[in-house]
Every structure is written in structure tokens, then in C-alpha cells.
Amino acid sequence: DAGVTQSPTHLIKTRGQQVTLRCSPKSGHDTVSWYQQALGQGPQFIFQYYEEEERQRGNFPDRFSGHQFPNYSSELNVNALLLGDSALYLCASSWTSGTGELFFGEGSRLTVL
Amino acid sequence: LAKTTQPISMDSYEGQEVNITCSHNNIATNDYITWYQQFPSQGPRFIIQGYKTKVTNEVASLFIPADRKSSTLSLPRVSLSDTAVYYCLVGDRGGSYIPTFGRGTSLIVHP
Numbered sequence: 001d002a003g004v005t006q007s008p009t010h011l012i013k014t015r016g017q018q019v020t021l022r023c024s025p026k027s028g029h030d031t032v033s034w035y036q037q038a039l040g041q042g043p044q045f046i047f048q049y050y051e052e053e054e055r056q057r058g059n060f061p062d063r064f065s066g067h068q069f070p071n072y073s074s075e076l077n078v079n080a081l082l083l084g085d086s087a088l089y090l091c092a093s094s095w096t097s098g099t100g101e102l103f104f105g106e107g108s109r110l111t112v113l
Numbered sequence: 114l115a116k117t118t119q120p121i122s123m124d125s126y127e128g129q130e131v132n133i134t135c136s137h138n139n140i141a142t143n144d145y146i147t148w149y150q151q152f153p154s155q156g157p158r159f160i161i162q163g164y165k166t167k168v169t170n171e172v173a174s175l176f177i178p179a180d181r182k183s184s185t186l187s188l189p190r191v192s193l194s195d196t197a198v199y200y201c202l203v204g205d206r207g208g209s210y211i212p213t214f215g216r217g218t219s220l221i222v223h224p
Binding site (some may be wrong): 004033035040041042043044045048055056058088090091092098099100101102103104105106107109 | 154159213217
């Protein structure tokens, strides 16, 4: 059983560009959450998707958007990249009727130059 | 959302037992306590979850006193591979629950 998979694992962009990160949840999970983790900090919640809708959102600007597909996979899009967007982006899946346990992917390391 | 407080860092030696305590004074009745472990450049990994008293699994034990205002993660006989950041989270596990991570406790295990 594959766990949470994310792609790409590493990428480099320049300021002003746009990026799309992808996530496939663990089999049987219906909820996908995205987190941003800067160096030395804990993961910060960006938003959560359930039934193809954004269910909750953290304190992130509208430049951050997402999507969930019928197969529960998800994308995170970031427009007009800033240097401060450089971080590890983590996708976590869970089952909405479960224990709240999150299963994380290995993350996508974004560097903005 | 219950705020948690845990030490920024801890040091230990191989073979010792490590106890990491987390304070959550305003924990709500429906809240559970969950601990995650994170290695560098990897996503956090669930370790253990509990509501009250003691929970034990193959990795760790979680001790929760009767007032539930704190909890202690106990790692028996740590090894170098237990060097990681440990996060304590508190929440009600419902569908709208958003696990919120603080800075965690950075545990370094020395030879």
C-alpha cells in the first residue's frame, strides 16, 4: 500500500513565477491538507480539501490556491512567487471519519531565487 | 484551540529513557493528545495518541495525568536514530480538526 506521494521532490523557481505541487493521498483517505515548513520551524497549515472543496484555510494569502480531484489527489498552486515562499511543502492525508492522524509525504522542497 | 508548550531542545545518550513533557493548560473535554516525530527533510510521522492515563505502543508510551493539563512522551532506551523533532498536538479529532504544529522539541541523542 503506497503511502502519501508528492511531486516534484525538489524544484527551483525565480521570483514572480508560478509553481504547482502534486500530492496523491494514502489509499482509503479522503482528506488532503497542505503545510508549509520553513527551516527551523514547525509545519504551518495552508488549507485542507475534502470532497473537492476547500474546507479550512490557514493564514496564507490568495496567491496560494489548491484543488482536489475526484480520486482525492490534490494540487497546491502558488502564484507570483516571493523569496519567502522558499520552504518544504508537505502534503498530509487523512480519513475524515478517523482518529485525526495525519499521514505525511516526504515533501516538495521549493527554492525561490 | 488548546495551546501547547514544550521544551525547545533536549539532549540524551544512547540507551537512556527520554521523557518529553508538553503543557496544555486549556485542553478541552473532547481534545486528544497526539505526538509526531520528524526527521530532517521528511514529513512528520505519527507516534502515539491518547486521551487519559497511559497509552503504550511499540515505539513509545504516553502518560496523561488526571487533570490532562500536561502529557509526557516517554521513549525507552533511545538510539542515535531517535534524534529528531517531536511535536505535541492537542485537538478534538473531528472532521474539521486541523492539527496545528508548534516548533516542537529537538531531541539529540549522543553516542
